[in-house]
Amino acid sequence: MKFLQTIKVEEFKEILKAIPKIKIKEEIIPLEEAYNRVLFRDIISPIDVPHFRKSRMDGYAVIAEDTFLAEEDNLIEFELIETIPAGEKPYIKISKGQCSYVATGAAIPENADGVVMVEFTEKIEDQILISEAITPGTHIIEIGHDIQKEQIIVKKDRLIDLATLGILASCGIQEVTVYKKLKVGLISTGNELVSDSVKELDIGKIYDVNSIILKKAIENTGASVEFFGILKDDFNELKCVIDDALKYSDIVILSGGTSKGEGDLGPKVLEQYKDKEILVHGVRIKPGKPIIFTKFGDKIIFILPGYPTSALSCFYVFIDNFLRKNSGYPLKETYSKLFEVGERIYSTIGRHEFKTIKIQDVDGVKMIFPIKTGSEAISTMFYADGYIEIDELESIIEKGEKKRVYFF
Amino acid sequence: MKFLQTIKVEEFKEILKAIPKIKIKEEIIPLEEAYNRVLFRDIISPIDVPHFRKSRMDGYAVIAEDTFLAEEDNLIEFELIETIPAGEKPYIKISKGQCSYVATGAAIPENADGVVMVEFTEKIEDQILISEAITPGTHIIEIGHDIQKEQIIVKKDRLIDLATLGILASCGIQEVTVYKKLKVGLISTGNELVSDSVKELDIGKIYDVNSIILKKAIENTGASVEFFGILKDDFNELKCVIDDALKYSDIVILSGGTSKGEGDLGPKVLEQYKDKEILVHGVRIKPGKPIIFTKFGDKIIFILPGYPTSALSCFYVFIDNFLRKNSGYPLKETYSKLFEVGERIYSTIGRHEFKTIKIQDVDGVKMIFPIKTGSEAISTMFYADGYIEIDELESIIEKGEKKRVYFF
Numbered sequence: 001m002k003f004l005q006t007i008k009v010e011e012f013k014e015i016l017k018a019i020p021k022i023k024i025k026e027e028i029i030p031l032e033e034a035y036n037r038v039l040f041r042d043i044i045s046p047i048d049v050p051h052f053r054k055s056r057m058d059g060y061a062v063i064a065e066d067t068f069l070a071e072e073d074n075l076i077e078f079e080l081i082e083t084i085p086a087g088e089k090p091y092i093k094i095s096k097g098q099c100s101y102v103a104t105g106a107a108i109p110e111n112a113d114g115v116v117m118v119e120f121t122e123k124i125e126d127q128i129l130i131s132e133a134i135t136p137g138t139h140i141i142e143i144g145h146d147i148q149k150e151q152i153i154v155k156k157d158r159l160i161d162l163a164t165l166g167i168l169a170s171c172g173i174q175e176v177t178v179y180k181k182l183k184v185g186l187i188s189t190g191n192e193l194v195s196d197s198v199k200e201l202d203i204g205k206i207y208d209v210n211s212i213i214l215k216k217a218i219e220n221t222g223a224s225v226e227f228f229g230i231l232k233d234d235f236n237e238l239k240c241v242i243d244d245a246l247k248y249s250d251i252v253i254l255s256g257g258t259s260k261g262e263g264d265l266g267p268k269v270l271e272q273y274k275d276k277e278i279l280v281h282g283v284r285i286k287p288g289k290p291i292i293f294t295k296f297g298d299k300i301i302f303i304l305p306g307y308p309t310s311a312l313s314c315f316y317v318f319i320d321n322f323l324r325k326n327s328g329y330p331l332k333e334t335y336s337k338l339f340e341v342g343e344r345i346y347s348t349i350g351r352h353e354f355k356t357i358k359i360q361d362v363d364g365v366k367m368i369f370p371i372k373t374g375s376e377a378i379s380t381m382f383y384a385d386g387y388i389e390i391d392e393l394e395s396i397i398e399k400g401e402k403k404r405v406y407f408f
Numbered sequence: 409m410k411f412l413q414t415i416k417v418e419e420f421k422e423i424l425k426a427i428p429k430i431k432i433k434e435e436i437i438p439l440e441e442a443y444n445r446v447l448f449r450d451i452i453s454p455i456d457v458p459h460f461r462k463s464r465m466d467g468y469a470v471i472a473e474d475t476f477l478a479e480e481d482n483l484i485e486f487e488l489i490e491t492i493p494a495g496e497k498p499y500i501k502i503s504k505g506q507c508s509y510v511a512t513g514a515a516i517p518e519n520a521d522g523v524v525m526v527e528f529t530e531k532i533e534d535q536i537l538i539s540e541a542i543t544p545g546t547h548i549i550e551i552g553h554d555i556q557k558e559q560i561i562v563k564k565d566r567l568i569d570l571a572t573l574g575i576l577a578s579c580g581i582q583e584v585t586v587y588k589k590l591k592v593g594l595i596s597t598g599n600e601l602v603s604d605s606v607k608e609l610d611i612g613k614i615y616d617v618n619s620i621i622l623k624k625a626i627e628n629t630g631a632s633v634e635f636f637g638i639l640k641d642d643f644n645e646l647k648c649v650i651d652d653a654l655k656y657s658d659i660v661i662l663s664g665g666t667s668k669g670e671g672d673l674g675p676k677v678l679e680q681y682k683d684k685e686i687l688v689h690g691v692r693i694k695p696g697k698p699i700i701f702t703k704f705g706d707k708i709i710f711i712l713p714g715y716p717t718s719a720l721s722c723f724y725v726f727i728d729n730f731l732r733k734n735s736g737y738p739l740k741e742t743y744s745k746l747f748e749v750g751e752r753i754y755s756t757i758g759r760h761e762f763k764t765i766k767i768q769d770v771d772g773v774k775m776i777f778p779i780k781t782g783s784e785a786i787s788t789m790f791y792a793d794g795y796i797e798i799d800e801l802e803s804i805i806e807k808g809e810k811k812r813v814y815f816f
Contacts, residue, residue: 087601408571
């Protein structure tokens with residue numbers, strides 16, 4: 001296995017785009033747990049909304065025809081026969097010359113076909129004087145005005161946002177069929193890594209950071225994450241855990257173990273699988289050159305670099321939207337803006353560099369400055385505002401040049 | 409209590425801005441649960457990161473001075489005394505003329521002060537031939553290069569994002585002190601409302617939508633929500649539950665019961681409190697004119713309109729960022745863009761209207777069209793792409809005018 005067969009950023013993006021969406025099964029969940037899930041099938045309304053004629057205003061429900069001659073100087077008298085608050089059933093049918101008080105949202109009594117707003121009426125005991133002529137339908141919300149029974153209200157594959165929750169709740173839908181969450185198995189590898197339960201770090205050891213940050217980053221794409229632990233660089237152990245992870249997961253993401261150094265077993269383990277289809281041995285980027293991407297049947301494995309700053313930046317550039325696509329989530333658009341470079345920036349020829357930068361104010365002008373530490377330092381990411389992309393063939397960005405900054 | 413004392417949108421926004429941040433206590437939680445929480449105090453690193461000198465490259469750790477004369481045509485011979493993989497402790501001190509193999513990330517042995525990359529070496533059994541002169545410090549990551557012990561690594565009031573999780577994890581921090589979540593008590597009111605557990609809707613009844621959508625909208629601001637149920641328009645019951653909610657919550661949000669109709673008890677109940685300080689009886693907006701905002705000591709109550717579309721739009725315009733501010737979350741910026749109006753739009757004089765609209769393509773030009781249903785329909789929000797703001801004094805927006813669309 002050679003790492004020299006590396007490809008360009010754009011080639012890797014094209015390969016990822018061409019992979020068909022992973023087929024995911026459905027599950028039924030309560031509506032209150034459905035926020036940010038994706039609908040597996042069209043939703044048909046079981047009811048009309050509203051399912052009764054209701055008033056848009058506080059006023060008097062009448063037979064509209066009875067008001068036709070009403071004017072400010074020709075008040076027409078109606079007999080008040082019922083008061084219908086919101087939520088109550090009307091009991092009395094309206095006849096000629098009669099009216100019922102209806103609150104906003106209250107049901108319209110039988111026979112009434114219009115509502116005169118309270119503002120155009122005067123009440124004298126049980127007599128209501130009306131000063132406005134209305135046409136049939138005035139201030140009445142008809143049955144099914146909002147949603148019609150049997151209508152498809154939400155189409156499959158829609159992400160359930162607040163408006164979708166609202167429209168489903170208004171139809172009384174309690175359970176929905178959604179796609180199961182994409183299952184991602186996460187593995188950290190490296191003899192140097194220890195979990196945060198270790199209080200005293202030995203010389204040579206460092207705390208595992210990727211397990212916590214990649215877990216959250218993956219969950220943000222709509223997927224569920226199972227963490228398979230921090231593994232030593234041991235061929236058999238790694239093979240065994242990858243086998244396990246492949247069984248459980250749709251996608252396995254492993255971090256660490258992709259550099260050329262000794263003890264980097266990830267690629268060697270993947271070589272052992274018979275039905276592998278290794279698509280990418282390395283992408284010419286910095287930081288984090290050696291990403292590996294392998295299809296086992298319909299399963300996919302990514303190997304990310306071990307340094308957290310590299311792992312997370314590779315994740316954002318390549319994997320984030322790949323997972324979102326497979327979760328049925330809208331793709332993430334990176335906010336970007338042009339700024340002037342405030343100091344010369346060096347880059348490595350032959351690798352497309354994602355250079356973390358800070359925006360600083362110089363005499364009132366916002367300018368780009370490189371972060372001095374590299375991908376080996378977690379603080380690089382912490383202090384950065386975003387990154388600029390530097391082409392494979394560029395080695396120096398001069399002060400004063402304009403570059404596009406992509407914000408985290 | 410009169411609703412005529414209404415104020416303008418901008419006045420209400422100013423009042424909200426002037427309210428001091430609610431004081432919230434702290435709690436200690438595990439780091440893995442700390443994502444999207446806000447730090448209560450500065451975090452000081454308990455360790456140096458790295459806490460040992462490590463190699464930036466795969467190569468040979470040497471005393472730099474020993475390489476000073478090395479060149480491509482003047483190979484210098486070193487004795488290989490140890491191989492140090494990442495994660496292992498070096499056991500042998502380097503002496504003059506000796507070297508140890510170090511993997512990327514491995515600890516540098518005592519006395520060594522530089523690393524020669526593998527590319528500039530040749531290995532013949534236990535002899536290493538070096539063809540490059542290096543200066544002291546080459547390819548060595550010094551102790552504390554990333555983070556220094558006792559250094560403040562993250563300042564209080566910072567939202568814990570992925571980079572923050574990463575920097576905390578790299579210091580081995582397992583628990584953090586964060587602000588407790590802002591507690592919001594949520595109440596739905598209205599005789600017409602029933603929960604989704606009711607299978608058959610009676611005439612006059614509708615499903616409660618606000619409880620589910622406002623709950624999620626509030627949770628998105630970083631707050632926790634306790635739902636106090638759907639209440640009938642009963643003075644004593646409402647008073648009793650508001651009392652309860654005030655005890656539990658920092659902020660109470662009630663929906664329904666702010667129109668002028670009968671049976672709207674929210675405002676009447678608030679009138680009963682002795683230490684109330686009703687700041688706003690109504691805001692001249694459409695939809696959802698009558699928002700009420702009351703301070704009881706350091707507690708705050710908002711009454712939102714009952715229609716879900718109105719409630720959610722009032723929430724977004726006024727309350728969303730108010731809650732975010734109190735949760736220590738970054739404020740939400742609404743994405744907006746100018747478009748041409750595709751058809752005449754009517755508005756009500758005297759109220760600042762947030763008109764929901766759709767963007768439609770007309771001969772290749774994206775144009776604004778009003779949504780035909782109003783705030784009474786949940787589908788209004790569902791089918792809208794965003795809204796335009798129409799000033800109190802405007803009654804007609806002509807086709808062809810340019811308006812700014814705010815996207816949801």
